[in-house]
Amino acid sequence: MSKLNDKIAKLFPQATEAANGIIEIEIADAQWHQAAQTLRDDEDIKMDYLVTIVGMDWTDALGCVYYLMSTKYNQIVAVTVKTSDREKPMLHSVADLWGVGCLYEREVYDFFGIIFIGNPDMRRLFLSIDWKGFPLRKDYDDDPALNPVSTENERQSDFTDTYIELPDGTVEKKEVEVFHPGDFVVNIGPQHPATHGVLRFRTAVDGETIKKIDVYMGYIHRGVEKLCESLTYPQTLHYMDRLDYFSAHNYHHGLCMVIEKAAGIEISRRAQVIRVMMDELSRIASHCLFIGTYCMDLGATTMLFYTLRVREQILDIMEKTCGARMTFNYDCIGGVMQDLAPDFVDDVKALLAVLPANIKEYNKIFTGNVIAKNRMEGVGVLSREDAISYAITGPSGRASDWACDMRKLRPYSIYSELDFEEVTATEGDSMARFKVRLREMEESAKILSQLVDNIPDGEYCVKVPKVLKLPVGHWFELVEGCRGAFGVYLESDGSTKPYRLKIAPPCLPLAGVVDHITRGSKIADLITIGGSLDYIVPDMDR
């Protein structure tokens, strides 16, 4: 580890180390692409995973904070790149270095108007093509008259822009076709039974074979990051359960952790245990629903009811304690909202008693079925390199043999004390993604069984000031949601509201990789692959 620090200190003398072990570097745009290449390829640094790109408006400058992570050395580096030009801000793209870069840069372009030189696809990602202004800039004019609700069909273009730097340093804009004129393009979505939400795949097909997919997002973009900037810290929490509604607890946990770290709040052991138990319960419930809907996508409807039976039991447990069956507002700054329901322990034990038999049944009905095997094995193979490059975390990444479980890599809360295995598989196909989730349910059950008899007494929520102000600074935390690594970047200017709250969801890269792994497969495989990646649209759209 120190070798990595030394190397970075040698290459980038301006690097500093932040509180939670993240190395921070500021690099000028002119050197950025070269530096990024070094960071990615140098044997002693190997920053091969681009966690997120945080677009920033510091009012005096626009720019990005790139969070990079080394899968080899398990170290995070935050690189800041700035430009002071507000009229036509430009930075150099890293889309050629990290597969997920293209998508992240489009998001930054959408919100901040920063153009990335060399990015092959500079369209807006979430907002409509005719949107005026860049909403996350601090000088954005949110007058509704500028962007009225359209009564017309949304304009759509088959062309995209790309900016190329010429040898003499000038930047040229070029128009590129998304599809060839003769392509037979089928719209799969936004209203489609198998896209799991309002996501749209424009699919160029040749007969039944897929040639190219263009992913359209933003149908349920709610501007959560923008909204959070006008809310106090406790209020921002309530948006987290509207992202990935199956990982509501995990996401709340993530944001609470960042705010608690920033405010220096120490929460009680009891609250920690409750939070972890809730996280794991939601993980089982989420994977149950995944198995059910995935089998339904493949045409085996009956499985849905068998998995919902278990999920129902978990939702009952949650309802008793949290008072809700969806969009739980349970974790709060300082602990959890209220104490556990009296029969929580008994209910969890009852669940743990029936779970193994159910998992066995799922395997019996579906996993061993020859049709299911033919549909899933070897379909949508994602190599380990591609999984890292496209930032495919969570069970989908682990199915490609990338040990990316944040509970193990950056243990938070009490995870370091718990005995559980990180489930990985080597095949990287849809079957592996399916099996990893099945086995993860068993691991979550293992965690629950360790905790269920050891819930310590104590207060469930510590005293937190009524008006919470965070010190000036920025923080970044990663937690493991049900679908992958969920990152929260928080920048505070010392007031009661966040200056910038960036959410790095796991599902955005999942949608970004669909085109890459479906090329050349059949239409039916798109459903198999999409289902096995298990993306949640509100999570990617935010």
Next chain:
Amino acid sequence: MQDFSIITDAIHSFLLTYLPGWLTVTVECVLIGVGLLLVYALLALFYIYYERKVCAAFQCRLGPNRVGPWGLLQSFADMFKILIKELIQLNNIDKFLFALAPYLVIIASMLAFAVLPWGNGLQIIDFNIGIFFLIAVSSIGVLGILLAGWSSNNKFTLIGALRSGAQMVSYELSVGLSVITMVCLAGTMSVGGIVDEQSDLWFIFKGHVPAIIAFIIYMIAGTAECNRGPFDLPEAESELTAGYHTEYSGIHFGFFYLAEYLNLFIVSGVASLLFLGGWMPLHIPGWEAFNHIMDFIPSVIWFLGKAFLLSFVIIWFKWTFPRLRIDQMLLLEWKYLLPIGLFNLALMTCVIVFGWHF
């Protein structure tokens, strides 16, 4: 054994006493037509209820249980709902073909009803190429599906229709081959003749190994023929929303829906005709008393019972298996079912030539 031809003959001679010969035939045709429509509608309603209840049982649910006792009136309510729904007029479609397609599909399945052996003496038409006629008319259905997909001017329906074309044309071969195999054993193509041949023993026992192979092939190919899971690719809802009938509404959609259920009945009916003796009760050579008792069960019940039992198996397929992919489905047909079917035909011929059957 009860013989329904006594009743039909009585009606015939009763009509002849009052009417001239040509008018008698006309009146009989109208009566049969009305009766057929009624049976058709009732069977479809029964099947909808049947499948709902069966799949509910598989899925740990209750199924329809609110409308009428045990939810029996649910299908009727749904039928009336679909009857009063609007037929949505679409722009930029081939209106004539679009309207024609559901009728082609429903006519195909209704024509097949004509040759089914409903009971002893209860068959609408029994002629010497009965089973051949059945195969011929049931392949009209694919035309309707192709037209529906094509005329809707929708990419999903087009893909669904093309899938359906590939599927039906392929699997018709296997259906045909297993039918020929059994025709070899029966020595006749007349439906009545095939049933009579099984009066001592059902073909599935009589033809033992080749008959069982043909039965399995027929059940798989038959499931594919009626577009049901795991072969429901033409309307794979998670891929193509509703496949070839995405754009249809009201009773036109209802026709596709009815035809799908009736095809299920026809496939099971033909399977029971070819392998399980049609309306013929279970007879075992030498067990005279047993055979006599079996004869007391009306032949209609035998036929419907066998058909419903086989339908249950097909419904079971659907609610258990995931859907195949198009290439896997064609692979199954062309690389496995068809060669096995051809080999089985040769095997059956040997069995008959050497007299190895029971």
